Amino acid sequence: MPQLEVGGKSYEVDEDGFLQELEKWTRDFAQGYATIEGIEGELTEEHWKLIDYIREYYAQFGIAPMIRKMCKDTGFDLKKIYVLFPSGPAKGACKLAGLSKPTGCV
Amino acid sequence: MGTLIVVLTYIAYVFIVVVYSVKIVAWLRMPPHIRWDLYPVIHEEHYRYGGSYYEQPEWWTKPRPRNTWRSLLYSLKDNFYMGEYYERNRLYWLFLLPWHLGFIFIITFHVLCFFAAAAMVAGLDIAAGSAQLAGKGFYYLLLITGGIAFVTGTFGSMGMPIVRLADRGLRNFSMPMNYFNYLFFLVVYGSGLLAWLFLDPTLDEYRTYWVGLITLTPPELHPVTILHIVLFDLFLIYLPFTRSTHYITRILAYFFIRWDDEPNLRGSALEKRILGLLQQKISWEGKHIPKGKSWVEAAIESGLPEKK
Amino acid sequence: MKKTVHVAEFTRLGGQVTELDPAEFIALPPPYDKMEKPPIRTLTDDQRKRMDTTLDGIVAVGLQPPATPEEEKAFIEKFLAGLEKLFSVEDNWTFLQPLMHTLEYCVKCQICSDACPVYVSSGRQDIYRPTMRPELFRRIVSTYVKKEHPLLRKIKGSDIELNWQTLARLAELAYRCTLCRRCAQVCLLGCDNALVSREIRKVFSQQMGIAPKEIHEKGSVQQLRVGSSTGMTPAALKDILEFTEEEIEAKLGRKIKIPVDKKGAEILLIHNAGEFIAWPENLEAFVIILDAAGVDWTLSSEIAGYDSINYGVWYDDVQFARVAIRQSQAAKSLGVRKISFGECGHAHKAGIVIADRVVAGDLNIPRESSLPLLEEIVMSGRIKLDPSRNDFPVTLHDPCNMVRLMGIVEPQRRILKKICPQFREMTPHGVENYCCGGGSGFAITQSTNFPDWRNSVSGRMKMKQVLDAFQDAPGPEVKKYVCAPCSNCKGQFRDMLDYYGAWEKSSIYYGGLVELIVNAMVDLKQPFIQWEWH
Ligand code: SF4
Ligand code: SF4
Numbered sequence: 023m024p025q026l027e028v029g030g031k032s033y034e035v036d037e038d039g040f041l042q043e044l045e046k047w048t049r050d051f052a053q054g055y056a057t058i059e060g061i062e063g064e065l066t067e068e069h070w071k072l073i074d075y076i077r078e079y080y081a082q083f084g085i086a087p088m089i090r091k092m093c094k095d096t097g098f099d100l101k102k103i104y105v106l107f108p109s110g111p112a113k114g115a116c117k118l119a120g121l122s123k124p125t126g127c128v
Numbered sequence: 129m130g131t132l133i134v135v136l137t138y139i140a141y142v143f144i145v146v147v148y149s150v151k152i153v154a155w156l157r158m159p160p161h162i163r164w165d166l167y168p169v170i171h172e173e174h175y176r177y178g179g180s181y182y183e184q185p186e187w188w189t190k191p192r193p194r195n196t197w198r199s200l201l202y203s204l205k206d207n208f209y210m211g212e213y214y215e216r217n218r219l220y221w222l223f224l225l226p227w228h229l230g231f232i233f234i235i236t237f238h239v240l241c242f243f244a245a246a247a248m249v250a251g252l253d254i255a256a257g258s259a260q261l262a263g264k265g266f267y268y269l270l271l272i273t274g275g276i277a278f279v280t281g282t283f284g285s286m287g288m289p290i291v292r293l294a295d296r297g298l299r300n301f302s303m304p305m306n307y308f309n310y311l312f313f314l315v316v317y318g319s320g321l322l323a324w325l326f327l328d329p330t331l332d333e334y335r336t337y338w339v340g341l342i343t344l345t346p347p348e349l350h351p352v353t354i355l356h357i358v359l360f361d362l363f364l365i366y367l368p369f370t371r372s373t374h375y376i377t378r379i380l381a382y383f384f385i386r387w388d389d390e391p392n393l394r395g396s397a398l399e400k401r402i403l404g405l406l407q408q409k410i411s412w413e414g415k416h417i418p419k420g421k422s423w424v425e426a427a428i429e430s431g432l433p434e435k436k
Numbered sequence: 437m438k439k440t441v442h443v444a445e446f447t448r449l450g451g452q453v454t455e456l457d458p459a460e461f462i463a464l465p466p467p468y469d470k471m472e473k474p475p476i477r478t479l480t481d482d483q484r485k486r487m488d489t490t491l492d493g494i495v496a497v498g499l500q501p502p503a504t505p506e507e508e509k510a511f512i513e514k515f516l517a518g519l520e521k522l523f524s525v526e527d528n529w530t531f532l533q534p535l536m537h538t539l540e541y542c543v544k545c546q547i548c549s550d551a552c553p554v555y556v557s558s559g560r561q562d563i564y565r566p567t568m569r570p571e572l573f574r575r576i577v578s579t580y581v582k583k584e585h586p587l588l589r590k591i592k593g594s595d596i597e598l599n600w601q602t603l604a605r606l607a608e609l610a611y612r613c614t615l616c617r618r619c620a621q622v623c624l625l626g627c628d629n630a631l632v633s634r635e636i637r638k639v640f641s642q643q644m645g646i647a648p649k650e651i652h653e654k655g656s657v658q659q660l661r662v663g664s665s666t667g668m669t670p671a672a673l674k675d676i677l678e679f680t681e682e683e684i685e686a687k688l689g690r691k692i693k694i695p696v697d698k699k700g701a702e703i704l705l706i707h708n709a710g711e712f713i714a715w716p717e718n719l720e721a722f723v724i725i726l727d728a729a730g731v732d733w734t735l736s737s738e739i740a741g742y743d744s745i746n747y748g749v750w751y752d753d754v755q756f757a758r759v760a761i762r763q764s765q766a767a768k769s770l771g772v773r774k775i776s777f778g779e780c781g782h783a784h785k786a787g788i789v790i791a792d793r794v795v796a797g798d799l800n801i802p803r804e805s806s807l808p809l810l811e812e813i814v815m816s817g818r819i820k821l822d823p824s825r826n827d828f829p830v831t832l833h834d835p836c837n838m839v840r841l842m843g844i845v846e847p848q849r850r851i852l853k854k855i856c857p858q859f860r861e862m863t864p865h866g867v868e869n870y871c872c873g874g875g876s877g878f879a880i881t882q883s884t885n886f887p888d889w890r891n892s893v894s895g896r897m898k899m900k901q902v903l904d905a906f907q908d909a910p911g912p913e914v915k916k917y918v919c920a921p922c923s924n925c926k927g928q929f930r931d932m933l934d935y936y937g938a939w940e941k942s943s944i945y946y947g948g949l950v951e952l953i954v955n956a957m958v959d960l961k962q963p964f965i966q967w968e969w970h
Contacts, residue, residue: 024482037483037498037883083672084662088713091679100969123882124713125654125665158533159525162753162793164631166620167843167867178867180843182788185808186774212622216547224545297546300440301567303593374541374625381541381626385534392792394800402793408526410754412642413514416657417754427757427794 029054040123047077047120055118060108069106069118072096076119086116086124130346133357137341140361147368148376155377160401161385169387170199180389188391203382207375208232220295223287230281230317231372234360237273237334244270245338254335267330274331278324281317285310309370316363319356327352441562443571447602453563454492456889460559461896465903465910468936475892477885487884488604492563494889496611496648496881497640499604508600511644515603516580518643522635523581530753535635538627539574542567548619548629553870553897554612566619566629569609572602573632607646610636614875614894615750616836621867633876637751647751651877655747656755660762664709664743665880673742676712677735684720688960692727697770698734704767705733705806706787707778708923709743715926718779721950721964722806728959729813734770741766744783749790750876760791764799774802776809779948781835781922782875789842805838807921807949811847814854814953821956823855825963828915830856830952831905833898833929834869835922843867848921848949855956862901870897872920874928891935895928899936902944912943915967921949939970 023042026035029050034042039058041047052073056065065073075096079087089111093099098106107114112124168178171194181187206212210228213221244254244266254263254270289310292298324331333353340347349357392398406423418426438460445453458475479489487498502508521527522535548566549555555564562568578584578594589595596602613633620628640646647653659665668676677694685691695701705726711718726733736742740762748756767775777784788803795801813819832852838844845866852859864870872879873895881890906916920926929946938944945967955964 024486037495083675084669085667085672085713088676088679088716090683090716091676094679125650125658125667125880155533155537158536159529160793161533162530163789164531164534164628165789165842166617166628167840167845169843172843174843174846177845178839178843179845182805182842182844183808183847185804185812186802187804187808188802206624210624212547212624213545216550216622217545220545295546296438296440297549297562297565298544300442300562301544301546301571303591305591305593308591371541371543374543377537377541378625381534381537385537385628386620386626392796392800394797398793399796399800403796405529406794406796408529410527412521412527412754413518414642414645414752414754416645416652417642423754423757426754427761 028058036123038123040117041120042122044080044120044122051120052118059114059118061106065118066106068098072098072103072106072115073119076116076121080119080121086112086121129354130340130348133337133349133354133361134341134344134346136358136361140364144364144368148373151368151373152376152380155380156384159405160398163388164385165389166386169389170202170382171195171387172389188393199383199387203379206378217295220291220298223284223291225284226280227284227288227313230277230284230313231375233273233277234281234317234320237270237277238360240266240270240273241334241338242342244335245342248335248339249342256330270331270334274320274324274334278317278321282314282321285314285317305370312366313363316356316359319352319359323350323352323356438560438562441568443568443575443596446572446605447597447599449599449601450490452490452493453605454561456492456494456558456561456893458892460561461892462557462559462900464896464900464936465907467941468899468903468938471936476888479885483884488601488608490601491605491608492561492612492889494608494612494886495884496878496886497604497607497646498884499607499646501604502600511600512598512603514644515639516576516598518639519577519581521643522639528638528753531631531635534628534631538570538629538632539577541625542570542623542627542629543625544571548623548627551618551622553616553618553873554614554894557896558893563609564612566613569606569613569636570629570632572596572606572609573636576602576606606636607640610634610640611648611876611878611881612894614836614871614873614878616871616875617840618836618868618870621840634751638753641752642754648877648881648883650880650882651747651751652755655745655877655880656752656759659740659743659745659747660755660758663739663741665745665747666709666713666743668709668712668743670737670742673709673712673737676716680712680716680719680723683716684723687720687962687964688724692723694723695734697737700771701734702732702773703734703776703809704736704741704770704772704774705776705778706741706744706763706766706783707735708745708780708783710745710927711778711780711923714930715923715948717951717964717966717969718923718948721948721954722778724954724957725810725813725819725950728819728957729816730818731809731813733776734772736766736770738762738766738769744777744780744787746783746786746791747877749782749786756786756790757794760787760794761799763787764791764795764801767801768799772801774804776804776806778806779921779923779950781837782924784835784844785837785841805842805844805847807838807844807847807851810950810953811851814851819953820958821855821953822958823857823956825956826856826952827858828917829858829860829906829909830917830919831860831862831902832865833862833872833902833918833920833922833925834865835920835925836869836871836875838922839869840867848919851949851953852919855952860905862905870901872898872922872925872928873932874924879924879927879931887931888935890928891932895932898928899932899938902938903942906942906944910942912939912941915943915945917952917965918944918946919949919952920946933970943967945970 023034025032168175181192252263254266258264336347409422487495552566575594575596579596610633615630617630655665746759878890
């Protein structure tokens with residue numbers, strides 16, 4: 023399993039950098055990973071709103087939320103999400119939120 | 129010499145028939161498989177565009193008309209025409225088809241010789257100038273089939289190694305046996321062609337030979353004809369060791385694999401067979417497959433969701 | 437002159453059998469002939485150490501090299517033991533006859549090569565010939581399973597000396613074929629090289645437990661464990677359906693209750709659960725149509741009852757049987773009269789055709805495609821449609837599983853011809869279609885550089901077909917729609933159109949069939965298709 027150094031700590035990730043151990047996630051991880059993902063500076067309140075939303079949904083249902091629902095519940099449209107997370111909702115936002123890669127025909 | 133030919137010919141024919149039959153029976157006796165049909169399925173009503181009975185709502189309540197004759201003709205057609213080769217590799221086809229026609233015609237020729245000889249024993253006179261119409265007909269039929277066999281066979285056997293070496297893909301997938309086959313078959317057809325052109329233009333010797341076979345009297349023949357006959361007998365014995373059975377198995381594959389769209393209806397004989405097969409034990413060693421279980425048990429009893 | 441790759445090169449230690457050169461790939465029409473980014477990512481040194489990349493530098497399986505010679509030996513022995521099982525009636529009655537036929541009777545004429553989109557798109561790389569895998573496989577069988585005499589092997593050119601590297605390459609190679617079976621269609625001898633790809637995958641999976649993660653561990657295993665390969669539990673399903681109902685209400689102006697676990701319904705609709713998450717408008721459209729047509733239907737919330745997928749059809753007979761049986765059980769417990777499969781190609785072939793000889797007795801509940809039902813609804817006039825609402829160029833992608841593999845060709849066309857004035861066919865289409873490039877699990881295989889390969893090689897022929905179909909309006913001014921009635925194909929189109937920047941360059945969008953039907957419904961105030969979700 024590949025390891026990834028984020029903020030001085032080592033994490034187990036998959037081949038594409040998705041965190042494998044959900045429970046190891048911390049806000050520092052997300053902040054540290056943001057730099058790797060090419061998001062400049064500190065994560066803003068809007069970033070955290072989305073990350074927290076995703077994590078809460080995941081805690082409740084065991085999967086990432088539908089993008090449509092994510093947009094509706096957070097009030098961000100898809101464009102806005104791409105502004106916040108240039109790699110997009112799945113490869114960007116969910117990754118920072120510590121979720122593993124989406125699977126199945128999605 | 130004559131005796132040798134008679135014995136060898138009988139052995140050769142019995143051998144090829146037995147080995148081919150064994151191979152075909154073995155093919156057919158393999159258990160029914162999971163459906164793996166591929167469209168167009170020619171017995172289907174909408175075979176032109178490849179449609180199936182699944183195009184109708186509630187297909188199981190509808191009739192499923194099957195045209196078996198159409199399928200049979202369709203599958204046989206390519207034994208004589210090889211359309212995909214014509215479309216996709218014209219040069220190859222140009223030699224491959226004659227090469228195959230050589231097989232078909234040389235065997236047809238010999239079988240016809242048998243009938244001709246039988247008719248001769250019964251009193252028919254087979255010759256160009258025969259007074260009997262049937263005798264005339266037989267004469268020309270034999271001349272045509274024999275002639276085509278020798279010419280196409282020789283042509284094909286000479287051309288095949290050339291295309292095989294000239295085409296990058298074919299060359300890479302060739303085996304030494306391919307080239308041996310071409311050479312051997314060239315000798316078989318070539319000897320026949322020579323004997324016909326230079327020694328026996330009426331192909332009369334073959335009738336003498338077959339009359340000898342039927343009456344079990346060793347025939348008197350020219351050495352070159354004898355050479356061809358011996359080679360032909362060896363050819364018959366050799367054929368079952370090549371992939372030549374594909375002449376028949378390709379049709380079986382069409383009917384029993386590619387076009388096998390028989391649904392497993394409740395209470396059918398097929399369902400019974402399948403249920404039996406599902407009872408067999410499997411020995412796969414992957415972690416997700418339980419040890420010593422049957423198909424049914426493996427599918428039903430394990431891989432269940434975790435208890436919450 | 438291209439370098440010829442001989443089978444013997446698969447046994448060479450180290451190095452790559454083939455180096456892919458994008459300049460050799462078949463050309464796409466401009467502006468797609470010039471790609472800004474390197475088409476295929478190279479892997480890091482660290483990744484190359486962990487995973488075998490010695491076939492073509494691409495990773496789908498990514499076997500880890502053995503640490504010791506003993507480990508290597510054990511690996512080879514276990515594989516060979518599995519190989520033997522492929523030829524046993526008990527262990528492989530399921531495909532014994534077609535497998536034996538292909539192994540025995542292929543004459544290696546190479547006629548099938550040019551039918552293969554992967555081979556042709558790649559610029560005719562020998563390793564991707566449909567005949568290459570079976571040839572390598574045949575040699576291993578001849579030498580190690582049949583144990584033919586060395587002299588005979590020489591004559592037949594079937595001698596091979598096996599090492600771990602060869603098997604690692606064989607495993608990868610089995611995942612360079614989309615199982616589209618176009619090669620099998622042109623074979624006059626009735627041979628099926630695609631089947632050999634699948635049988636190789638089976639030995640690796642059923643014997644060694646080796647398969648791409650997305651297909652096995654996160655795929656069929658996860659489906660059997662939680663209910664769906666997406667990880668969607670019944671609770672998550674409920675949440676998603678509630679959201680879907682809200683969306684429908686917003687678009688339609690009235691609420692429709694989505695029936696779940698309705699006992700005794702006429703139809704159990706088994707839909708691909710991936711759609712619920714990624715393309716909810718497809719489910720919405722089904723709901724709207726079935727409701728408007730007054731059909732008595734239901735979804736199921738039982739394990740495997742709400743996810744139509746059956747990945748086993750690509751790599752594993754046992755996993756296949758498990759899912760097929762669960763789906764039938766879900767239908768049986770609801771007491772429905774029949775099962776109808778939503779827009780998903782492999783689920784169609786798996787659930788309707790292949791499962792036919794796996795489920796028996798009272799589990800053998802009639803199963804059908806939803807397309808004929810949709811056709812009946814559209815043609816009957818039960819819903820009011822206005823084709824002028826779909827007045828944009830539309831082309832149809834045929835999922836291999838629906839056309840070549842089960843003969844459902846015309847219903848979808850008759851629908852499109854009725855509701856899309858600018859419908860045009862691709863060439864070729866119907867049973868001679870080309871795979872989207874995402875078949876046999878490729879569309880869901882998302883790790884390392886495999887997606888790059890799938891977009892630039894296995895999907896290339898399809899990309900070309902799509903661009904050709906729209907050549908009358910190539911620019912971005914005209915919005916265009918590729919109708920792909922299959923979740924897997926849609927996944928591939930999403931990735932591929934994005935990879936080539938086809939929205940920015942040409943405004944090409946993709947989606948299912950039912951979306952077009954609902955888009956034409958006069959009941960809707962707003963257009964149903966929302967192009968901004970490209
Ligand atoms: S599979 Fe058929 S078409 Fe392909 S090489 Fe073999 S015999 Fe020829
Ligand atoms: S199944 Fe399709 S991808 Fe695979 S070898 Fe045949 S034509 Fe090529």
